Structure formats: structure tokens, C-alpha cells
Amino acid sequence: MKKIIFFHLLNDYSGSPKVLSQVIEAVSSKGADVELFLGGKGGDGFLSSVPCVQRRYFYKRFENKYLTLLSYSLSQLMLFFRLISYRKSSTVFYVNTLLPFGAALAGKLLGIKVFYHIHETSIRPKPLKLFLRWVVERCSSKNIFVSHFLADAERFPAVESRVIYNAIPQEMARIAAHHTYHAQPNDKFSVLMICSLKAYKGVGEFVKIASLAVHNKQIEFNLVLGASDSEVAEFFSGISRPENLTIVSRCEDVVPYYQKANVLLSLSKPKEWVETFGLTILEALSFGVPCIVPPVGGPVELVTDGKEGYLMDSSQVEDISARVEFLQKNPEVCFRLSAAAKLKSLSFSVDNFESSVLGVFNER
Template sequence: MKILFLSSLYSPHVGGGAEIVLQRTVEGMHQRGHEVCVLSTGPDAGLKHEFVKGVKVYRAGLLNTYWHFSEQRPGALARLGWHLRDKYNMGMRTYLREVLAAEKVDLVVCHNLSGWSVSAWDEISASGLPLVQVLHDMYLMCPSSNMFKKNTACKTPCTLCKHFRQGHAERSAQVDAVVGVSQHLLGKLTDARFFRNASQQVIYNASPKIDHAPSRFTRMAQGEPLRFGYLGTLSEPKGLRWLIDQFKKLPFNATLQIAGRGQLDYEQVLKLEASGENIHFVGYQSPESFYRQIDVAIVPSIWNEPFGLVAVEACAHSVPVIASARGGLPEIIQDGINGLLCNPDEPRSLGLAMLQLYRDPELRERLAAQARDSVEHLLDQERMLDSYQQLFLDVLQRRNVHHEISPVTQSL
């Protein structure tokens, strides 16, 4: 089976968990003996290719006003123009057509479409190839991909989103199979009448299994601070202002480490708000290093988080999690089992959860002891790869149901 994976970004350009999981999937399928290649956008003009860990990766110069993977956030008018072109970027079809002609793949798997637009679906459909769409965010209903506006998670698309996404649901009828990385995400799209002709499946993102992660609970000495930590993108929907505000009100000794990167101007805003407090911005940190330094992880998203890979990784390191009850997070964090859930609509709920874990060390100990086992099923990359491989096979076989089985399918 020869597969083309199409996405907005690919390593070393990593915007978040979607790119991490995509690379794990691509390399996993490659290691299983399948022919794989990747097509992503890039900052340089034209179509170029290179090899990343043995995988052929094409990078297509984005035909828009700017490349969207940058540290500096463009102005509102520039972003509006970018999204207007991204509603249907006809020019990007040329790159895709060139790669399809050169690689002669059996199947195309689309991940994040930002930069490519849904014009990619039309090009794949015109080529006669089967198409799988993996959903990582709300891009198909919202140009910003997050259904988040004015510090609030949107319940329905606004007028502008409806304009920019007009016709997308109808075009999604070309997709053969759709995968959601959470039940919440898949349900949001299918409830909006997307993918009416596609088979539907939830395949949770998997993290690599950690060989040895014993419970890290330790009793605090008198006066010793409780160490909270946040790991992830520094952006408004992630709830960092909420976290900082609630942390500053805690009536006990504690520290807060904030690891990750974001737009430079937003990082400065956060640092000013945290100034003078026991809050430390520590930049990029690997999960293995970061979770050794904290007692409780916090995932305070105020948008509908599609999945929550950081919550899985924290539990995998036997660190309990305080998470907002939004999006796919409640599919990972179970209140009283591996963490506590809080509600962004009740701002004090986050501070109260932090206070509860300070006052009740037995609860904290139990959550830490149970955290690893609670996500064991999400630490099996082979299981995730099995699910994707079987799905790809099913899609190919359905296409050939009225025809003689091809040699490619027989070899599998």
C-alpha cells in the first residue's frame, strides 16, 4: 500500500499535537513496510522534497499572503485576507496534482487542511483516488480552527465563519472515511452534516509507552510549595490567563511553571500579568523533563480542546491533572480517578481544585497512583497504527468491491 499524507505542517515544523501524532503515524506505517510520502506547506516558493527519518517529504511554497507558521502574529486585516484566500485556494491544487502524478499512490490521507483548503479534496477526487480525512480541530467550520471568539467558546459558527465555510459540508461528501481524534470532535462535524457518505471512526491519539513511570507522589515537608505546571502552546484559548489569575489567589505556598511557546506579543502579555509572582516561564521542555519537576499538571483550556495530548502524557508520567471539562478532555481525565475537572464558566472552580489537592494529600496520592493505568490504552502506538492500517485497507477494499481485487490489496 502506498499512501500520501497531506497536512499543513510536518516536522520539523510542529505547531502542536496534530503534527506530533501525524509524524508518529507516518513513521509507524513506514516501519511496517508501507510506502509513504508526505506533502506539506512550506515557507519557500515552489515544490521541493527532502527525507525526514527515511520518509520522503514534499514541501510546497504556500500560495497565500504569508506562511502561517511564524512566531509573529500578522495584523487583523492581513489575517482576514489570508482566510479569504484559504476558503478555496485553487493554486495549491497544482502542487498536489504534481505529487500525485509523480508518486502514483493508492490512497490519500488528509490531516490539517489549513493552507491547502478543501480544494485538496476536489483534486484528490478528480484523480479517482480514495480519500481519508483525519480531524484534529474545527478548521472545517471555523477559519481560526478553534471555534473561539472574544474569550468564549462558540456554540455555533458566527456569520463570518458561515461565509468562509460555505459549501464545505457539501464538498465533504467526497470523503470516503473520516476519523476524529475524539468523540466530541467527530460528533461536532457530523452533527453539522459533514461527511454524509463517509464511514466514521474515533481513533485516539497515542503517545509512546514509557518503560518505567512509578507513582511520583511525595509528601511535602512543612512549608514546601506544591508544584503546579502547564505544558503546551501559549495562546488565549488555552486558558493561561485564567490559570495565572487563579494561581495568584491561592492561599498557600505554591509554584507554577509554564512551559511552551506562543506568539511573542502574547507571551509578553502573560509575563506582565504573572510579574512578581511565583510563576516561571521555562520555554520549551520535553514531557520527560517537565513532569519530573511538578506535582500536578493543569490543562485549563477555555475552548473545546479536540483531544488533549498533554493530559495523556502527564498521566503517563504518573502526574495527576486538573483539566477543564471542555471538548475531548473529559474523554481522558476522569474526575476523582486520574485528576479533577473544572469549569471555565465557574472561574473559581480551578482555584478550588488546586486548593483541594493541597489540602488532601491522600487524594493527590490516589490520583497519582491511578493516573498511569487510566491512560494505558492511549500509550499503545501499535494499537493506534493497527486501527489506521485496518481503516486504510477497508477504504481500498470498498473501492474495489465490484472489481477484481488488485495485487496491492492481495499483498496485504
Template sequence: MKNKPKVLFVMHMPPPVHGAAMMGQYIHDSEIINRDFECRYINPSASRVVAEVGKVSIRKIFFLVSHIVSVVYTIITFRPDLCYYTPTSSGWGVFRDMMMILLLKLFKRKIILHLHNKGVSECSGNMLYDFAYKRIFSCVKVILLAKELYPDVDKYVSQKYLYICPNGIPSSNHQYKKRNSIHNPYTFLFLSNMIETKGVLDVIRACGMLKKQGLIFKCNFVGRWSTVTAERFNQVADENDVSMQVEYKGPKYGNEKTEELKCADALVFPTYYPGETFGLVLLEAMEYGLPCISSNVGGIPTVVDNGVTGFLIEPMGVEKLADKMKWLIQNPEIGMDMGDMGHKRFEEKFTLQIFEQNLAAILSDACKC
């Protein structure tokens, strides 16, 4: 029997819970990946909660030293054919990643980088970042989540070394059935950590505009407090006179999150987060037949088919956000059709099984090259 290719995965896994970490966990648990390759997994994350991501501490420095030792030991003993690494795009982590990737190159390993964030083009004008990026991206293959993200790295990565692999999420066990009615009142859902640049406060302000127009609706917010605190959330709700229309429901997982998706008529995710690339929450909403209003940033246009499965607006466009929310309230039947189209798009392109198959094919090709 032919030996399976050996792959060392150096990638983030929870905690903390965020998109890249969840994808790392899916890869770690993948039957397809573990069937087709002999795998070793190392988690480079020293952060325990989302708020610690990107911050330097003494504990993280000690963790980095032990992490380097672990990687070196695994390379020597495991001798992987390919090293899979998930680098960051900005902040001090770029220089940490440069050191780790140069170490992998020192051992003459084939390397493939899977980018779950963006920001390279914004930082490349800085001499130190430019120095790091040139060393990170030389002689490696690169996976992006969507073709729209290529301009972020085109200065350093040739298209001949590029792969596109959209994210996917596990299909739930629920039997999908197209919605034939809306909730009373029409219910929007915001589902993400309470980070201001994810658009939390923009949604509240848009709700204020809807109320001034006499529209009847509700908007639930699900996620952990972060840069937006309870005090700030309530302050903006009071300022916009929507304390009765918006409700913070806390973080929800598993069946509790499923119930929030079932109790909603549409998802609102007007993110302008600097590193936004894909938005897994959009896939969750699409699986449950929800039309999505999101931002024309990162790879989100790959996910949301504008005017077909939802709407894309320019980031920080509160008035446009309110307009699209109003449109869905006033056109519920068309909104349900959009949600149904979104579910079909999810099944065709964004299930976890499709992601695993695509990634396995990419890794197999990278091992041969």
C-alpha cells in the same frame, strides 16, 4: 506476495510544532503504517511558526500552487488506493481544502479525512462554509479523535462513514514508579504554547486566589510565547501578586521537558481554545503519573476520567480551577493515586503503538470499502 495497499498521506508535519503536526510526524515515522502500506507523504503546511497558522500571505499562495502540482503528480505516478487528508475546520483553509479534496475526487480516489480540530458546527450557518463542507464531506470516510466530537460534523457525516481513533504518544524510556511523595512546595505545571485561549492567564489568576487563601505552592509555565507575551504574562502575575509563585521556564523539549514533568505534582490545562480536540499534553502528564486539571471541551473527556485521573472544569471557570488546585494541594495522597490511575489509563489506551495499530486497521478497512 500480495501487493500492499497504496496510501497517499497529505498531512501536516513540523514545523510548526503543534498537536496535528506531531501526529503527522508519528504517522510518517510509524513502522506499522510503513510495514502494512506502500506510502507517499506530502506536507501541505506553508506555516513556519504557530503564529502564521490560519493567516494568508503571498508566500502561502505560491506554496499552494506548488503543492497542487505535487499532489497531482503523485496521484498520476503513484496511483494510490486511498488518499489520507487532514483538513482544517474553519478559516480560509476550509476553501483551500475543498479545492484539494475536489481534486482528489476528480481522480476518483478513495478519501479518508482525519480531523484534528473542530469548528465545523460553528461555521456551518454561513452559506459559503456550508457550501464548502457539503463538498468536503460528501463520499468520504472520516476519522475523529473522540466520540464527543461527532456533533461538530453530524450535519455532514453519517455515522456509517465514521471511525474513532484517539491519539497516542511515544512511551518514554523511563521506568514508571508510583509517586509516594510530593514536592515542596506543591508544584503545578502548565505545558503548552503561551496562547491565551489555552488558559495561561486563567492559571495565573487561579494562583492569585490560592495565594490569598494562604496556600503554599508553585506553578511553572513551559512553552513558547505566542498570543501571551512576556509583558502580558508578567503584568497579570503582578496584578494577582504571584510573581514569586509563577515562573516562565521557556520552551522545553526532550530531556528538559521530561525533567519538568518529573518536577511537577499536577498538570493544569484549562483550555478554551476554539479548535481544541484532544490535548496531547494530557497524555504526556498521565504517562508521568500526574493528575490533570483540564476543561470539559472537545475530546478531552475521553482522555481525563473526571474524578478518577483528574478533574474537568467548564472553560474559563477560574474559581473552579482554583478550587481543584486547592483540593490537590490539600489531598496530596489522593492526588498521587489519581496520577497512578492516569498512568494506567495511558498505558491501556493512549500509547503511540496503540494509535498506530488502530489507524492501520482503519486505513485497511477504508481501502477495501
């Protein structure tokens, strides 16, 4: 197999580095010569222990969005010049997300094939997104999209493209396969949301939904955030937290939360951030957990309204709270949704994901 050099901007516990770690593991297991260029000095994330040589390049985030944009631009300029020493060969530059454009420009200049794995559509400011699309149009040899929605929303007619759905890691899939969903009315009914600490992810809406259900002592809410304790403290300073809400920061192992969950909420605000797939949704489905998700974007390819869960806009906090209480009081509905959820998750197997990824590199 070819030498593959992967590029990613920020290592954390979000979806795009998690998927990239799976790609790296898949090609490494087949004997590929692999390197990873990763932005920033350190920090924990899904890419921290992937089986390949890691090389760091400059990138730093700031509270000020203009400083962050300047830092990002400088990071890509430095990455571009760092890659000039590479020469045309059987190497492939694999750019994860639209952001590491310095690698794509260097690959184009050097005559190296550039593959893009595109995860996002909600990029701001708009001029940045237009520029990043321009780079893809001129530099990419092949695009991989995480959903048909994203492939349609961000189509590049001149670039060969394919959809490869994300999959959950093999070990998580094994645990999920042996998990039995419970929805007993006398136990605590657990409502789960796992996301990054961003307002557009619906964190505030989750708190409101929990507040609306605080009278029902049988329902508990768990919010698992990809953020540090200090970031969580700063975000929630001045925000009243209901007593039925537990907030967990920077959790490496989310399996125990799926195992106790009765329903998963995904509350991204479509006007600010459109979910292009929803890896936490797929993870929940694999554990047989019904999901309430946005009615637009990639989640619609995972959940059919009334079958594996429900399609509801995050602004409908009263309706979502009422739906949660309905599920808590009607375990037979939960079991029906759970069975369909588990069945649906089987369509997104690790084997399908890995064979599709390997097929991308084996194509001439």
C-alpha cells in the same frame, strides 16, 4: 502498502502535527512509500524529522487575520495546481486536519482516495468551517476522528468514519511507565500547563490561578508554551506575572515537566475553543499526574470527575485555585487520583493506535 501522501498546513509543537508524525512513523515502519506536503518555508515542529520525503508549499501567517486568510486561500490554490500532475493509482491522499482542502479537491478530481484525520471543531470564521465541511462531504472516502465527542459533533453521514484515539510516543510511554509520582507536602507542589500561546487556551486564567495561590510558598506554577521568546514577551507585555509562575517558551522535551508535576491544568475556554481530545492530558495521565480539565469535549473521555482528576470550567479560577491548594495539602488524595490516572492511560496505548491506523490503510 499503498503510496501515501500526507498533507499538513503548519508544522509546530501542537497536537495535530505530533499525531501525524506518529501516523507517518507507523506506516513507514511497514514499508509504505510516503511523502509529506507541509505548508510554510521552515520552522521547528514535530514533523521536522519524520522518516519521509518532505515537500514544501507556500503558506505564511500574518498579524492581520485577513492577510492570513488570504495567504491560506492562496496556499491551497497553489497546492491544488501542484497536485494536478498526479494520476490515479494506488496512491492515497491523507489530509491532516480540515485545513488542507486543496489536496482533497485535487484528489477528488484525479480519482485518488482521500482520507481525512479530523482533530478540530472550533474553526472560525463560520463560513470557512462550512466550506471545509462541504469539501469533506464531497471528497473524503474515509474520516478518522480523534474522539467520540468529535465524531458526534462533526458527523458526516455519507462518509465512512471511525474513531482512533491519540497515543503518546513510544519513548515517552516507556519513560512514563517507569516514573513514580511524588506528592510530598514538604516539597514544592508543581502545577503544570502545556499549551499553545492563545488566549482561548486559558493562558490568562492560568496566570490568575497562580496569582490567587501566591501566598502559598509550597506551590509553583509552570506554563510551557509552544511559542518563541519574542511571542511570549509580546503576549505578556503589560501583564503582571506572579513570582510563583515560570514561563517556558518553545520546549521540545516536555518529559521533565511531567516528571516533576503534581497536577496538570487544561483550561481551554469552551465558548471559544472546545478541546476535541487533549494530548497533553493523556501524556500527564501516563505519568500518573492528576488533571483538572474542561467538563466538555474530548477531555471528558479521558478524565472522570473525582477519579483521575476533576472536571472544572476554566472560568472558575477561584475554585480551581482552591482545588489546587486542597490537593497540595492532601497527598493521599493525589496518590489515589494518580493511580487511577496511570491505569486510565493504559487504554490509549501506542500499539492500539498503530494497529488501528494500519487497519485503515489495509481495508479494501
